[in-house]
Structures are given as C-alpha cells and as structure tokens.
Amino acid sequence: xxxxxxxxxxxxxxxxxxxxxxxxxxxxxxxxxxxxxxxxxxxxxxxxxxxxxxxxxxxxxxxxxxxxxxxxxxxxxxxxxxxxxxxxxxxxxxxxxxxxxxxxxxxxxxxxxxxxxxxxxxxxxxxxxxxxxxxxxxxxxxxxxxxxxxxxxxxxxxxxxxxxxxxxxxxxxxxxxxxxxxxxxxxxxxxxxxxxxxxxxxxxxxxxxxxxxxxxxxxxxxxxxxxxxxxxxxxxxxxxxxxxxxxxxxxxxxxxxxxxxxxxxxxxxxxxxxxxxxxxxxxxxxxxxxxxxxxxxxxxxxxxxxxxxxxxx
Amino acid sequence: xxxxxxxxxxxxxxxxxxxxxxxxxxxxxxxxxxxxxxxxxxxxxxxxxxxxxxxxxxxxxxxxxxxxxxxxxxxxxxxxxxxxxxxxxxxxxxxxxxxxxxxxxxxxxxxxxxxxxxxxxxxxxxxxxxxxxxxxxxxxxxxxxxxxxxxxxxxxxxxxxxxxxxxxxxxxxxxxxxxxxxxxxxxxxxxxxxxxxxxxxxxxxxxxxxxxxxxxxxxxxxxxxxxxxxxxxxxxxxxxxxxxxxxxxxxxxxxxxxxxxxxxxxxxxxxxxx
Numbered sequence: 001x002x003x004x005x006x007x008x009x010x011x012x013x014x015x016x017x018x019x020x021x022x023x024x025x026x027x028x029x030x031x032x033x034x035x036x037x038x039x040x041x042x043x044x045x046x047x048x049x050x051x052x053x054x055x056x057x058x059x060x061x062x063x064x065x066x067x068x069x070x071x072x073x074x075x076x077x078x079x080x081x082x083x084x085x086x087x088x089x090x091x092x093x094x095x096x097x098x099x100x101x102x103x104x105x106x107x108x109x110x111x112x113x114x115x116x117x118x119x120x121x122x123x124x125x126x127x128x129x130x131x132x133x134x135x136x137x138x139x140x141x142x143x144x145x146x147x148x149x150x151x152x153x154x155x156x157x158x159x160x161x162x163x164x165x166x167x168x169x170x171x172x173x174x175x176x177x178x179x180x181x182x183x184x185x186x187x188x189x190x191x192x193x194x195x196x197x198x199x200x201x202x203x204x205x206x207x208x209x210x211x212x213x214x215x216x217x218x219x220x221x222x223x224x225x226x227x228x229x230x231x232x233x234x235x236x237x238x239x240x241x242x243x244x245x246x247x248x249x250x251x252x253x254x255x256x257x258x259x260x261x262x263x264x265x266x267x268x269x270x271x272x273x274x275x276x277x278x279x280x281x282x283x284x285x286x287x288x289x290x291x292x293x294x295x296x297x298x299x300x301x302x303x304x305x306x307x308x309x310x311x312x313x
Numbered sequence: 314x315x316x317x318x319x320x321x322x323x324x325x326x327x328x329x330x331x332x333x334x335x336x337x338x339x340x341x342x343x344x345x346x347x348x349x350x351x352x353x354x355x356x357x358x359x360x361x362x363x364x365x366x367x368x369x370x371x372x373x374x375x376x377x378x379x380x381x382x383x384x385x386x387x388x389x390x391x392x393x394x395x396x397x398x399x400x401x402x403x404x405x406x407x408x409x410x411x412x413x414x415x416x417x418x419x420x421x422x423x424x425x426x427x428x429x430x431x432x433x434x435x436x437x438x439x440x441x442x443x444x445x446x447x448x449x450x451x452x453x454x455x456x457x458x459x460x461x462x463x464x465x466x467x468x469x470x471x472x473x474x475x476x477x478x479x480x481x482x483x484x485x486x487x488x489x490x491x492x493x494x495x496x497x498x499x500x501x502x503x504x505x506x507x508x509x510x511x512x513x514x515x516x517x518x519x520x521x522x523x524x525x526x527x528x529x530x531x532x533x534x535x536x537x538x539x540x541x542x543x544x545x546x547x548x549x550x551x552x553x554x555x556x557x558x559x560x561x562x563x564x565x566x567x568x569x570x571x572x573x574x575x576x577x578x579x580x581x582x583x584x585x586x587x
Contacts, residue, residue, distance in 0.1 A: 018426035029442055146567035148518050148538070150525045151559040154545055158552045249431040253522055257545075268526060271441040279441045286434045294429070 005299055012291055019287040020076065024069050027280045035061055037085060076284070082277045092281045096263060102172060103255070103262030107247045109182035110189070114240065114247075118190045122197025122236075123229060129202065141191040149250075153184040153257035170259040181258040185251055189243060196239060200232035207231075234305055241297035245289040317579040324575035330568040338384030347375035349382040349535045358551050367557055370540070371547050376557055379535035383558070386524075386536045388565065390451055391516035395509055397455040402462020403505075407493055409463065410470030420463065427460035436519070440528050447520070447529045454519055458512065465508060469501040507576045514569035521562055537562050 035056040081092040125134045161169040213223045252264030270278040318324045353373035367377040409420040439453035521538030523529035530536035537558040544554035
C-alpha cells in the first residue's frame with residue numbers, strides 16, 4: 001500500500017511538470033512582446049526601443065527559455081501568477097480567488113444533484129430492466145447526451161423562470177439563483193452515471209457470487225443492496241470523484257448562459273480581452289486539479305478494493 | 314460486421330439521417346427557398362408560411378434557409394475535425410505501438426499530459442492564443458482529441474504486433490509500411506469506427522457550443538449555435554426562435570451517438586452469439 005502511494009505520487013511529478021510547461025509555452029507563443037505589454041501596463045507614455053530593451057533585462061526576458069521557465073515555476077509555487085493585462089491593479093491570483101467561490105458553489109451543488117439522482121435511478125433501472133421505468137430513463141439518457149448544454153440551460157430558463165416564474169432567470173445571490181444552473185451542469189453527468197451504474201449492476205448480476213447468495217437463500221432485496229450494489233458502486237465512486245474537476249471546468253458554458261460570476265465567465269471574458277495571464281492561470285488550475293483528483297481517487301480505490309492490491313502484488 | 318449493421322433498422326435510420334443532412338447541406342443553395350443573409354426587417358418574427366417555411370428571425374431572415382446553410386459549418390467542420398484527429402491519432406498511435414522504445418515513451422508522455430486537461434479547457438486556451446475564429450476551433454479540437462485515438466490505437470497495435478499473421482508477413486519479407494497499412498489498419502478500423510462516430514457527435518456539440526459563446530463561427534454566417542445565441546436575446550418575446558436550431562443539433566448528435574452504439578453492438582462478440 002505504502003509503495004503504491006509513493007509510486008503514484010512520484011508519477012505525478014513529471015505530469016505536473018508537463019502541464020506547467022505546456023502552460024508556460026502557451027504564454028510564450030503569444031504574438032505580442034511581453035516587455036512591451038509590461039510597459040503598457042505601467043502606462044509608460046512613450047515606449048522606445050531602449051526602454052523595451054531595459055525592461056526586457058529587468059523582467060529577465062533576456063535569459064534562456066528554460067531558465068525563465070523554472071523562474072516562472074518557482075513563482076507559481078509561491079502563488080505568484082503575475083498581474084492581469086487588462087487591469088494592472090489586479091493580480092491574477094486575486095481575480096481567480098474572487099471568482100472561484102461562485103464556481104465551487106455551482107460545481108458543489110451539481111455534484112449533489114449527480115449523486116442524489118443518478119444512484120437511485122441507475123439502481124432502479126437495473127433492477128426493473130426493460131420495464132416502463134427503465135425505458136423512460138434510457139430515453140432520457142439518450143436525449144440528454146445529444147442535447148447541447150447551453151440549449152438545455154435556455155429551455156430551462158424559458159420554462160421554469162419565464163413561463164412558470166418559479167426561479168430567477170440568471171445572476172448570482174440567493175440559493176434560488178443556484179438551482180437551475182447547477183442542474184444544467186449536472187444533467188449530462190447524471191445521464192452518464194445512470195448508464196454506468198445500470199451497466200455495472202447488470203454485469204454484477206451475472207456473477208457467480210450472486211448465484212451463490214441466491215443458493216444460500218438470501219432475500220432478493222438483500223442480495224441487490226448488500227452484494228450487487230456494493231460491488232457496482234466501487235467503480236462509480238471513482239468515476240464520480242474523477243469527474244469533479246471536470247464539473248468545475250464544465251461550468252464555463254453554463255456560467256455564460258446564466259450570467260454566473262465564476263471563473264468560467266472570467267475565462268471567456270479574458271479570451272475576448274486577450275488577458276493571457278488569467279487564461280494561463282485558469283488552464284494551470286484545472287490541469288493541476290485534474291491530476292490531484294485522479295491521484296486521490298486512484299489511491300482511494302486502491303485502499304478500498306482488496307482485489308486491486310492482490311493483482312498488483 | 315457491416316452485414317450486421319445493415320440488418321439493424323436503427324443503424325440504417327441513423328445513417329439515413331446523416332446522409333440526408335449531408336446532402337441537404339451540399340445542395341443548400343438549390344434547396345433553400347431564400348437567401349440566408351437577405352433580411353426583411355418589416356417581416357421579422359413571422360410565423361411559418363409558404364415563403365418562409367419555418368418563419369423568420371429577428372432581422373426577418375428565413376429560418377429554414379439559415380438552417381440549411383447552417384449544416385455546412387456544423388456537419389462538415391466536425392467531419393473535418395474527425396478526419397484530422399483520426400489521421401494524427403493513427404500516425405502517432407501506430408508509430409508508438411509498432412516501434413516501441415524511446416519513440417513510444419515520448420509520445421505516450423505527451424499523451425498523458427494532453428489527457429490530464431479537460432478537452433474544453435485546451436480548446437479555449439488554443440482559441441485564446443490563435444484568436445477567435447472557427448478555423449482555430451477545428452485546430453484546437455484536433456490538438457486535444459488526437460491523444461485519445463493515439464492511446465487506443467497504440468494498445469490495439471501492440472495487441473496485433475505479435476499475432477501470427479503479422480509475424481508471418483514479416484518473415485516473408487514485408488516492409489514496415491506494408492505491414493502497418495495492409496495488416497494493422499484493417500484490424501483497428503472497426504474499433505476506430507465506433508469511437509469516431511461517437512466523437513463526431515462530440516465535435517458537432519463542440520462547434521455549436523463555441524459558436525454559441527461567440528468563439529466559433531462569427532455573426533452573420535448561419536450556424537446553429539450562433540443562431541441560438543441570437544435567439545437567446547429575444548427569449549422573452551419570441552421563445553420559438555430557440556426551438557428549430559436546438560432540435561436540429563439534437564437530431565444530428567443523436568444520430569451520431571446511436572450509430573456509434575449500433576456499431577459497438579455489431580462489433581461486440583457477446584452480442585453476435587445472442
């Protein structure tokens with residue numbers, strides 16, 4: 001167990017280096033000269049060639065590429081992500097920090113929706129396979145995977161906020177503002193996990209241990225819940241856990257539909273404003289989140305499933 | 314496998330929808346009743362009529378004509394994306410799986426890094442870097458998606474490299490290129506088809522989403538996502554504007570997904586036995 005954790009931790013180091021390198025290369029590919037941009041941010045009235053050369057030396061831009069990369073990495077590790085191009089009074093970290101809570105709220109409630117809805121529906125679809133309930137749910141799953149997220153959002157706004165006037169159309173504030181956007185984010189994940197749980201359950205139902213449990217005369221309900229569900233959940237929990245960063249990143253579109261002031265909207269606004277450091281920080285953040293959630297749930301699954309340990313040993 | 318597929322009415326229906334849509338897109342200038350750009354401001358938000366089969370939008374443009382012309386960016390650009398993705402993925406995957414060693418290590422580490430980002434984020438980053446344009450969306454999609462194909466194709470290639478027919482072919486002196494194109498490609502083609510048809514649906518959604526956000530196809534050009542973005546602004550007064558483009562996307566993506574599922578069933582040896 002200990003060896004496995006250490007091995008997995010070591011394996012993330014090159015991955016994190018790769019991600020950060022990609023982000024660094026990204027900002028270095030920008031067509032504009034960073035020294036000139038820096039001068040403009042400081043609102044220098046006249047930008048001369050000399051001044052650019054001076055700033056370049058000052059910012060360390062005359063140093064080799066790799067030296068600059070490690071310099072930047074060192075700054076990142078100290079949470080210094082630079083200043084925003086469009087608004088020099090604000091640091092990138094401050095901007096992300098300002099918007100992140102709203103996104104986390106949205107992703108958090110979506111996760112609750114995903115767990116609360118997909119588990120029971122997936123379970124029931126497998127138990128009542130090929131009944132009307134399963135058919136309706138399969139239709140629902142098929143329809144939601146084909147629907148664009150933003151369209152679902154628009155239809156929900158129209159139906160629930162405009163026609164029925166139950167919830168606010170968009171914006172940020174009370175819990176009521178959160179309900180629709182979170183559901184929109186969750187919807188595609190709900191259908192993915194309904195399908196996953198259903199298929200896992202159906203696969204497990206064919207296993208020998210189920211036959212053995214039936215032969216022992218256990219009640220059908222007990223077999224379903226204590227044996228089949230428990231075995232099916234394992235991979236589902238891992239899959240849901242690993243999709244948490246995806247939920248956080250997936251809020252981009254929904255935030256723009258519902259005018260939700262999170263990092264996704266910040267990112268889109270930054271793209272239109274060519275505010276590269278903010279985009280870079282966002283990409284870095286999501287990449288790092290991805291790696292860490294993968295790591296955490298890999299280790300968790302390893303700890304929870306004795307079969308995995310035996311296979312590796 | 315193909316015979317199995319043609320016996321499946323669902324698969325035939327999906328292929329029919331895709332083919333019909335593609336034909337409508339190709340022949341849009343002849344099929345469309347009106348110019349998709351011509352506006353008739355006095356006649357805005359008109360209901361369906363003989364002149365305008367699906368009514369008009371906020372500038373009095375024919376919705377039906379715009380729908381037909383919208384097939385072009387949506388369907389053809391997503392097919393282009395898939396072509397690029399599969400091309401790059403096949404080259405990288407086969408190279409890594411067939412030659413192994415250092416080449417394999419380098420390619421797979423790059424793949425690992427690519428797969429540790431959600432695809433949407435990379436696409437946004439690339440579009441941010443190259444500028445807002447539909448061409449860059451296609452480039453960005455290929456850039457992120459090839460890694461999935463490379464990994465799958467590498468696994469398949471390794472599986473087949475030590476099979477007897479490949480070993481035999483090599484022992485009678487076939488060159489690497491011949492083995493790769495004549496033996497390996499047909500073997501992995503089936504698995505590739507499943508993934509590709511599912512991902513075509515993904516690419517359609519992706520292009521329309523980015524156009525909706527204003528990062529893809531730009532304003533007057535008819536595209537379903539962009540049409541929905543315009544419909545969003547008149548949602549309170551004329552909600553029916555949201556229906557047509559949205560349903561079009563759902564039908565097309567649904568057909569791709571369903572075709573992918575049918576292909577997978579046709580491939581699945583367990584299903585054949587039943």
